[in-house]
Amino acid sequence: MPRQAKAVALISGGLDSLLAARVVMEQGVHVEGINFYTGFCVEGHTHAIRKKDRQRPKRNNALWSAEQLGIKLHIVDIIEEYKDVVINPKHGYGSNINPCLDCKVFMVNKAREWIDANGFDFIITGEVIGQRPMSQRKDTMPVIARDSGAGERLVRPLCARNLPATLPEKEGWLDRERLYGFNGRSRKPQMALAKQFGFEDYAQPAGGCCFLTDKQYSVKLADLWQTRGTREYDLDDIMLLKVGRHLRPRTHFKIIVGREEGENRFLEGYRKRFTSIIPTSHTGPLVLIDGELGPGDIDLAARLTARFSQGRDAALVTVEVRQTDGTTHSLDVIPMPSDEIPGDWYV
Amino acid sequence: MAAVIVDARNLLCPMPVIRTQDAVVKLQPGDSIRVLCTDPGVLHDIPAWCRVHGHEVCNIEEQEHEITITVRVGQSG
Numbered sequence: 001m002p003r004q005a006k007a008v009a010l011i012s013g014g015l016d017s018l019l020a021a022r023v024v025m026e027q028g029v030h031v032e033g034i035n036f037y038t039g040f041c042v043e044g045h046t047h048a049i050r051k052k053d054r055q056r057p058k059r060n061n062a063l064w065s066a067e068q069l070g071i072k073l074h075i076v077d078i079i080e081e082y083k084d085v086v087i088n089p090k091h092g093y094g095s096n097i098n099p100c101l102d103c104k105v106f107m108v109n110k111a112r113e114w115i116d117a118n119g120f121d122f123i124i125t126g127e128v129i130g131q132r133p134m135s136q137r138k139d140t141m142p143v144i145a146r147d148s149g150a151g152e153r154l155v156r157p158l159c160a161r162n163l164p165a166t167l168p169e170k171e172g173w174l175d176r177e178r179l180y181g182f183n184g185r186s187r188k189p190q191m192a193l194a195k196q197f198g199f200e201d202y203a204q205p206a207g208g209c210c211f212l213t214d215k216q217y218s219v220k221l222a223d224l225w226q227t228r229g230t231r232e233y234d235l236d237d238i239m240l241l242k243v244g245r246h247l248r249p250r251t252h253f254k255i256i257v258g259r260e261e262g263e264n265r266f267l268e269g270y271r272k273r274f275t276s277i278i279p280t281s282h283t284g285p286l287v288l289i290d291g292e293l294g295p296g297d298i299d300l301a302a303r304l305t306a307r308f309s310q311g312r313d314a315a316l317v318t319v320e321v322r323q324t325d326g327t328t329h330s331l332d333v334i335p336m337p338s339d340e341i342p343g344d345w346y347v
Numbered sequence: 348m349a350a351v352i353v354d355a356r357n358l359l360c361p362m363p364v365i366r367t368q369d370a371v372v373k374l375q376p377g378d379s380i381r382v383l384c385t386d387p388g389v390l391h392d393i394p395a396w397c398r399v400h401g402h403e404v405c406n407i408e409e410q411e412h413e414i415t416i417t418v419r420v421g422q423s424g
Binding site for chain 2: 035037041059060062063064066067070071072073074075076077239265269
């Protein structure tokens with residue numbers, strides 16, 4: 001009896017990767033899932049931070065997909081290695097700071113390393129020709145296969161019939177006739193296939209699964225790089241870009257203003273790293289100050305803090321300023337009127 | 348054997364799941380692990396991860412803003 005072939009499927013949590021894995025499982029292949037965590041993944045974070053979102057049912061969609069498929073899911077932290085993809089993308093960025101093609105090459109390459117280390121035969125992705133403008137095009141499909149080193153061991157079951165035969169087809173592990181030839185941006189074929197397999201309640205992210213495709217987020221990241229004079233970042237940096245209002249009143253510092261209780265609690269965890277301000281005479285946000293402060297800057301930051309407090313219309317608001325070593329002092333400040341805050345201070 | 352403790356406080360999902368996964372790899376079936384967390388997302392994600400890998404969630408304690416999940420390692424590792 002021939003041995004059972006083994007494949008690893010890149011599982012993002014979206015519908016395409018769910019279907020791609022299932023199509024291959026239908027042909028008797030042993031499939032396990034792999035999910036890469038870059039730090040920029042939209043999955044769950046803002047829901048976890050913002051209190052109002054906590055009322056929503058929350059789930060990790062990659063784990064949900066694995067449960068639907070009945071397969072193991074290996075979640076891999078690639079935060080450190082991924083920095084080079086974000087900072088130096090060989091194929092450039094999309095419309096924001098999204099290095100989608102390099103990202104796909106990187107992830108398929110990591111999956112290739114994984115199958116080599118674990119004795120698996122091939123890799124499955126949910127890519128569809130024409131689905132995404134940067135990474136899922138007819139001309140980029142061979143680039144991903146080549147640059148990742150996966151070559152013929154990379155199978156795209158949803159559009160395989162539009163592509164040359166791969167190793168699993170040549171070896172007889174997969175019947176090409178039972179793969180698909182989807183093409184273009186329409187989601188109808190995928191939705192029909194989901195119905196056929198009985199998948200319901202699958203994730204349909206409106207803006208993709210990565211913050212780097214988000215315009216506002218990319219602007220904040222570009223601001224961080226520009227004002228620091230370097231494109232380095234750490235996990236805390238990129239997490240904080242997802243939270244609060246960001247205002248840069250001076251080139252050498254910005255403030256991060258919690259918008260509600262959940263965000264304030266999240267920002268609390270950073271008070272040993274950043275100078276922080278909190279109103280004490282009125283209810284108001286926790287504010288972190290990122291940068292080097294010069295004369296008058298604390299007063300400016302305190303007045304902005306007061307502006308976002310319940311005392312915004314009061315004559316004076318008392319705030320507590322806490323240094324990173326835990327020492328504190330109080331200030332009484334006049335809240336800055338809204339119309340005195342230039343629009344370009346908002347990052 | 349005393350339960351291995353993983354401190355995943357102040358980490359957001361999926362990092363607590365990844366820390367749990369990395370610790371479980373080094374353990375034997377039947378061993379236990381206690382994961383300390385603050386992200387309420389773990390209430391869903393760690394049990395879901397355990398289900399797909401065949402591990403057992405033995406206990407979940409919630410206190411103030413901290414959550415402790417005890418996991419017993421299953422046969423499939």
